[in-house]
Amino acid sequence: MRIRTGSCLCGAVAYRVEGEPLRTGLCHCADCRKSSGSAFTFFAVWPRQAFSHNGEIATFAGRSFCPVCGGRLFCLRDDEAEVRLGSLDTPPTDFAPSYEVWIKRREPWLHPLPDAGQFAEDAN
Template sequence: MFDTIRRTGSCLCGGVQFSVRGPPLRIGLCHCKDCRKAGGSAYSAFAIWPREAFEKTGLVSSYGMRSFCPTCGGRVARVDDNEAEVMIGSLDVAPTDLVPEYELWTARRETWLHALPGTEQFERDRPAANSAEVPAPRSLSDVDAAA
């Protein structure tokens, strides 16, 4: 089902470890308020795999769908029924060969950051796959802030 590529990663202390198999579905950068607050950075860099390609060991705590290590607080993944979003910085091998294809919430991008060359740019969320409609914003805080 998946090709032979297997990537591993962990939280900062190593108490939670994970792996993903095969190529990611998509790779992106996000500048939304939730990603900024969750990571304490101006943006987050992530790759998304099918849920069945993701495995983890260790105990996690969660906030919404975001999981993190209860010991060190390191982000692990955002997992739903279909997909697993892994922060590129949590992978064991750096640098990686994963190259972002798009940027989200560019309306919140810092003025000193420039668009990543060759990437698709979305002022807010990217349109849902196979749909002309744009999905609901990531959070109510982003809706309030965008207004």
């Protein structure tokens, strides 16, 4: 089983995920823009039992981050862990987004990803 590790910028918080993600996507919503400081967020979702972390985290509106450096890391729910792929220790070059959400807010110069599902808002 493949194990991937990640951490915040300062290293105070570290995490690991086991196996392959359930899904991988891009989000263009206003919350992701504000919290990442970028035009979109690249993320993957694992079953909650495949995720573990150590170090103290802070959480705002369901989004967990390092209280020391502010690095945004993951969103934890009872059944799933959504990981910001930019926080992985090695680049996630083997992941390709299978869907995009909140495309109604996607920058006009960003083109839809080929073969990725497109959702105006959340993919329910």
